[in-house]
């Protein structure tokens with residue numbers, strides 16, 4: 048491998064191409080390309096088994112899955128969410144005519160702070176959309192208690208949380224619904240794709256109708272649905288990738304351990320600790336660049352970039368800093384001190400299954416070097 052080839056923050060998992068050919072031959076043979084074909088059905092079943100959940104609906108992407116999740120529960124008015132996420136979390140609300148209300152995060156977990164959720168509730172609040180940021184589980188018990196007390200729906204944006212388990216169960220079983228993304232940058236991907244995890248078959252059926260224009264049968268359309276269907280090509284690729292996912296997850300977890308050990312003694316660099324009782328997925332490797340470090344976060348970011356290491360400032364800017372949100376009262380940085388502070392300090396280092404020990408050494412070396420400069 049070329050010593051100087053750029054290292055991106057992530058790299059899609061792509062099994063050997065020859066392994067894909069039998070799947071494509073089957074699609075060509077049976078001429079079933081979309082609308083819940085055989086591979087689509089197989090992938091739903093395989094994912095339920097793999098993730099330890101009962102009902103999954105596949106989608107064309109995670110954003111349409113988020114939009115459909117909100118639609119399916121009839122969410123309106125205001126939804127409390129985190130500013131510390133990918134912009135699709137809030138955009139999915141806007142496309143439903145819902146107003147996002149930003150609450151601050153807990154600086155120890157980077158997830159919504161339950162106390163701040165409760166403080167943000169108004170008579171217009173109908174739901175909470177927390178994000179399991181970097182796959183680190185939210186305080187699901189506290190959020191559940193708040194939701195019950197105020198009769199609010201909870202939709203988890205679980206785009207980062209594929210295969211994450213807590214105390215032996217899938218983190219995707221909490222709240223009313225959980226939404227996954229299978230985008231190429233995610234731990235498990237189908238090039239583009241997503242899914243909704245439902246608690247029961249009636250909910251799944253309703254969501255399956257909504258993602259197919261609201262069509263129930265040949266002569267019945269029950270709701271103004273959308274086209275959110277996953278094609279047979281994407282589903283076939285997902286089935287192939289599932290065969291490789293355990294090894295890929297193990298490699299990610301090993302890289303996570305490697306980084307933690309190698310960075311432990313660097314002054315001013317802090318790694319986000321794992322939560323107790325959690326099987327993590329190694330989806331991201333965020334570090335905080337603190338005052339004790341001899342360069343700013345942006346200086347380190349640029350230094351890495353100049354050396355061909357493309358780390359990313361997830362999540363900077365905050366969602367609440369983008370023009371369509373920043374005039375909202377809840378978007379005021381004074382309302383979001385922890386999120387604002389972390390957005391200024393965070394840097395996500397490259398992590399993907401094929402990241403080599405030499406590449407990690409190179410990245411860690413650059414961070415240490417900047418430290419001495």
Ligand SMILES: *Cc1c(COP(=O)(O)O)cnc(C)c1O
Nearest residue numbers: 108109110133135206228229230
């Ligand atoms: C990736 C991502 C999404 C969007 O998923 P797509 O499949 O790209 O539409 C939503 N929320 C979060 C937190 C994400 O990281």
